Amino acid sequence: MRSSEVATQAGVNVQTLRYYERRGLLEEPPRSGSGYRAYPANAVAVVRFIKRAQEHGFTLDEIEELLHLADGGPDDCAAARELAAAKMAHLAEKIADLQRMQQSLAELAATCDLPRADRCCPLIQTLHDTGETR
Structure with a gap:
């Protein structure tokens, strides 16, 4: 072809x-x-x-390893399973990080619902900070 x-x-x-x-x-x-x-x-x-x-x-490096394992027998299946388990653990860490980020942003966004006198935007506050307290 x-x-x-x-x-x-x-x-x-x-x-x-x-x-x-x-x-x-x-x-x-x-x-x-x-x-x-x-x-x-x-x-x-x-x-x-x-x-x-x-x-x-x-990743392409991991895929290269999987391609080499694809032609093997039961031992290679165990190695592929280990690679998949490591990938799942890595994804679980990423998901946890993303959930923490989402929660943090939700908390920041929720301050916008407060009356103007009661709210403070940490991002804007940080930008206004002149460094006097450092």
């Missing part, structure tokens, strides 16, 4: 294929006599695997 065919079927652009080749995620295909890349039939599946893994939050 030519680059454009692989890219179209996988839902990416040709430059993405070239990038994946440079990163070693996708094997560089042999070239035809006229110089065109001739991808094997499984190239579309590999690119789709990469895109799905990215959608699940894996």
